[in-house]
Amino acid sequence: MALIAIENLVFAYGPKMPVILDGLSLSIEAGERVAILGGNGSGKTTLAHWIAGWLPRAAMNATSGAVLANGKAWPAWTALERAEAVQFVGQIPMQQLSGFAFTVYDELVFGPGNLGLEPDEIRKRADWALDICNLRHLVDRDPFTLSGGEQQRLSIAAALVMHPKALVLDEPTGNFDPESRDNLLDQINRLPSDLTIILCDMALKPALAIAKRFVLLDGGRIVADGGAQEILSHPRTSAIFGMPAVMEAALLLQQAGHWPAGEDLPLTFGRAQEQFGRITHVAG
Amino acid sequence: MLQVEDVSFHYPGGVNVLSGISFSAGAGEVLALVGRNGAGKSTLLRLLNGLRKPTRGAISIDGRNTAETPVHLISHSIGTVFQSPEQQVFNATVRDEVMFGPKNLPLTAQERDTRVAAVLARTRLTDQAGQHPLDLDQAQRRFVALASVLATQPPALLLDEPQRGLDAQSRSLLEGIILEEKAAGRCIVIVCHDMEFVARLATRVIALADGALSADTTPADFFSNSRLTSEASVEAPDILRLSLALGLSPCLTPADFAGAWLNHHHLNASQG
Amino acid sequence: MIGQGNPHTGKTLLFVPGNSFIHRINPLTKLVGLLWLAATTFMLPPMGMAVVFIAAFAFGVIAGAGAVFVRRLVLTVTPFAIALFVIHGLLIKRPDMIDYGLISLSPGGLTYMAHILVRVAALLTASMLFVTTTHPAILLKSLDSHGISPGIAYLISSPLLLIEPFSARARAIRDAQQARGLDLNGSWKARIKAFPALLIPLVTLALSDLDQRASVLDGRAFRARPFRVVLDAPVDQPYERWLRRLLLLALPVQIGLLLWL
Numbered sequence A: 001m002a003l004i005a006i007e008n009l010v011f012a013y014g015p016k017m018p019v020i021l022d023g024l025s026l027s028i029e030a031g032e033r034v035a036i037l038g039g040n041g042s043g044k045t046t047l048a049h050w051i052a053g054w055l056p057r058a059a060m061n062a063t064s065g066a067v068l069a070n071g072k073a074w075p076a077w078t079a080l081e082r083a084e085a086v087q088f089v090g091q092i093p094m095q096q097l098s099g100f101a102f103t104v105y106d107e108l109v110f111g112p113g114n115l116g117l118e119p120d121e122i123r124k125r126a127d128w129a130l131d132i133c134n135l136r137h138l139v140d141r142d143p144f145t146l147s148g149g150e151q152q153r154l155s156i157a158a159a160l161v162m163h164p165k166a167l168v169l170d171e172p173t174g175n176f177d178p179e180s181r182d183n184l185l186d187q188i189n190r191l192p193s194d195l196t197i198i199l200c201d202m203a204l205k206p207a208l209a210i211a212k213r214f215v216l217l218d219g220g221r222i223v224a225d226g227g228a229q230e231i232l233s234h235p236r237t238s239a240i241f242g243m244p245a246v247m248e249a250a251l252l253l254q255q256a257g258h259w260p261a262g263e264d265l266p267l268t269f270g271r272a273q274e275q276f277g278r279i280t281h282v283a284g
Numbered sequence B: 001m002l003q004v005e006d007v008s009f010h011y012p013g014g015v016n017v018l019s020g021i022s023f024s025a026g027a028g029e030v031l032a033l034v035g036r037n038g039a040g041k042s043t044l045l046r047l048l049n050g051l052r053k054p055t056r057g058a059i060s061i062d063g064r065n066t067a068e069t070p071v072h073l074i075s076h077s078i079g080t081v082f083q084s085p086e087q088q089v090f091n092a093t094v095r096d097e098v099m100f101g102p103k104n105l106p107l108t109a110q111e112r113d114t115r116v117a118a119v120l121a122r123t124r125l126t127d128q129a130g131q132h133p134l135d136l137d138q139a140q141r142r143f144v145a146l147a148s149v150l151a152t153q154p155p156a157l158l159l160d161e162p163q164r165g166l167d168a169q170s171r172s173l174l175e176g177i178i179l180e181e182k183a184a185g186r187c188i189v190i191v192c193h194d195m196e197f198v199a200r201l202a203t204r205v206i207a208l209a210d211g212a213l214s215a216d217t218t219p220a221d222f223f224s225n226s227r228l229t230s231e232a233s234v235e236a237p238d239i240l241r242l243s244l245a246l247g248l249s250p251c252l253t254p255a256d257f258a259g260a261w262l263n264h265h266h267l268n269a270s271q272g
Numbered sequence C: 001m002i003g004q005g006n007p008h009t010g011k012t013l014l015f016v017p018g019n020s021f022i023h024r025i026n027p028l029t030k031l032v033g034l035l036w037l038a039a040t041t042f043m044l045p046p047m048g049m050a051v052v053f054i055a056a057f058a059f060g061v062i063a064g065a066g067a068v069f070v071r072r073l074v075l076t077v078t079p080f081a082i083a084l085f086v087i088h089g090l091l092i093k094r095p096d097m098i099d100y101g102l103i104s105l106s107p108g109g110l111t112y113m114a115h116i117l118v119r120v121a122a123l124l125t126a127s128m129l130f131v132t133t134t135h136p137a138i139l140l141k142s143l144d145s146h147g148i149s150p151g152i153a154y155l156i157s158s159p160l161l162l163i164e165p166f167s168a169r170a171r172a173i174r175d176a177q178q179a180r181g182l183d184l185n186g187s188w189k190a191r192i193k194a195f196p197a198l199l200i201p202l203v204t205l206a207l208s209d210l211d212q213r214a215s216v217l218d219g220r221a222f223r224a225r226p227f228r229v230v231l232d233a234p235v236d237q238p239y240e241r242w243l244r245r246l247l248l249l250a251l252p253v254q255i256g257l258l259l260w261l
Helices: A044-051 A079-085 A104-115 A119-132 A148-160 A178-189 A204-210 A228-232 A235-241 A245-255 A269-278 B041-048 B094-103 B109-122 B138-150 B168-183 B195-201 B219-224 B226-231 B238-245 B254-271 C027-041 C046-062 C066-091 C107-133 C136-145 C150-179 C188-219 C238-260
Strands: A004-012 A019-028 A033-038 A064-069 A086-089 A166-170 A196-201 A213-218 A221-226 B002-010 B016-025 B030-034 B056-061 B078-081 B156-160 B187-191 B204-209 B212-217 C098-100 C103-105
Touching: A004 A044, A019 A044, A019 A064, A019 A221, A033 A044, A033 A204, A033 A235, A044 A086, A044 A166, A044 A196, A079 A086, A079 A104, A079 C188, A086 A148, A086 C188, A104 A119, A104 A148, A119 A148, A148 A166, A148 A178, A178 A204, A196 A204, A213 A228, A213 A235, A221 A228, A221 A235, A235 B168, A245 A269, A245 B238, A245 B254, A269 B238, B002 B041, B016 B041, B016 B056, B016 B204, B016 B212, B030 B041, B030 B195, B041 B056, B041 B156, B041 B187, B078 B138, B094 B109, B094 B138, B109 B138, B138 B168, B168 B187, B168 B195, B187 B195, B195 B219, B195 B238, B204 B219, B204 B226, B212 B219, B212 B226, B219 B226, B219 B238, B238 B254, C027 C046, C027 C107, C027 C136, C027 C238, C046 C066, C046 C107, C066 C103, C066 C107, C103 C107, C136 C150, C150 C188
Parallel strands: A033 A196, A033 A213, A086 A166, A166 A196, B030 B187, B030 B204, B078 B156, B156 B187
Antiparallel strands: A004 A019, A004 A064, A213 A221, B002 B016, B002 B056, B204 B212, C098 C103
């Protein structure tokens, strides 16, 4: 049984609002690292909310279709069950803080406290999350005085202490400078390998750093689902993301007939350096 | 157009955040302001648009000394597009939001309408003109903020990470608009962490390191100099690094690289 | 972890770190004590209220919060005293008015003013004693560990934590609007016109935050169970529990006596 199964989901935020997800079907197994990629207005964040069980709620229901977690639709889950199944970390660090905790440590123990766990178990989880997310030196700090990068690490740690089966990350590095982004991606790659991670993003770099499976979302529909090469060579990819500059350079040479047949286009600087260094003969 | 003379700044009771910054820019120039977090870029941005006044030195924009001019009047000389359009949106429709700036200018109603319609078309928001700005997606909101500044036609533009959160299509639209404004003679300052964006658009790179000016040079010269990029804590774009690694002249774009590569190999083939 | 002696980084709290015996009293005891004292103040004669004020002030000094007390008293009581002086000392015509050249003063009015001021000072110093010696985090843990609804605790914590980010956002909005031509320093008419441009983004962003944060709290199972597990709850001695019961019983008795007599 898939951990998350989305079955023909059609969704709009209101009766007269535009359709955001248009008959979407997707299946995510336990332990997968999936990147759901899409441009502006593709429906990524809405899909992320559905996967994390933040939707449906109040008057916002699917027009048709459903999202099942372990075979059960989200409305059938209790809040306690959902909290231990999937956790969500969004784009704006400050919005992920509970507003209940005066220190980083209290922010971490807030969630497990709600679950009613034994104090020793709560402490054990908090200690583990502090180390995984490199927060020990910030343990007494007010969460609202941390930098954006630190707040985001704290949000991930606060999600991890719930011991979820899956973590949904919605453009977690969207507002960061490259150095902070790389630090956070590094941190994410150190998360337990059995944790299912679903990254929704519009940038290729974070996706390539974390995921093994790539799903391309366009206009509320899935248009591709496969490995990195498959996604990067999809016709819609360069329109949505642009392609890595080194790949674009190789593509220009390929289009001009000056790229060896059968040679993949490079995705990264390292690969490009190796390939271009090897290619000494240029046809034409 | 833009003159920054020996500018230093510190908050009351604090140490200098910026020390002895001097540079100037003329019409049609695109300056990229780069540096790591904490280098002073945000502070310099706020000095350029008059939100902060230098504690030493002077900044003048289009002949106006920022220390002697109220902020709202400096906005007629330099328009700022901040990172969070939600901090500015207060009108019920996109059209009204874009109209806000021109309403404070000595224009007739017809001139205002024409200007707003033109700017909405350029930013591809014509169809969204009657919608609430907060009902739009992130990219469209940024273009609303950009449109509201373009509509006032200031001689200079200050863009804070304008490319952040934009997909390739939106980024291409943004680049096109920046190049149009450059061609129209505007002086543009872009605060940016995306070095590929800088490489494609900037005519000069102004790099800050620890509150001081560490570089004021062309993108090719800046990215080719590992000391300068290291001081500013930025990494050169992949395509430039690749061109240097392969012994080519510094290339800022894939097209430049493809051309340089072909020239190099045809040259070698003809010699060999 | 927040301890009695660890400083808090927020600027909005009046808490003064320390390890005095007042700091060590359970926050719930202090809260009940404050409620009892506030009610009692209305039953006491002026001399009694003065004793409460002096005692609370003395305890505040012992707790290391003397400077905070003086600052708050001066800031709060001074304008109040001036207003009372003008109204009761000068304006309200009483039979005992004495002429002093251009002004007339009423000793009775001044006495009345003094009674009100000493009650205000007593209430203020008692409240100050509570907030300067009780960190909100400790109060929350105390409320949580005694089964008080987490929702009520959240109503206490979130304003205190969010006021600084909220203020920072208000400043960012002000800057952004000025930079697009909004005149905030012009005529009264210009300032009133500018008000929606400052208020609307603040409210819409606050509502957006609220919506997101509600989902975050729900995602972390907040209020999914009636009670939360609290780590490091403050010590609650048996005598303090008895003291609280006694004070809570005394309250309605005192109020009844006050109304009856």
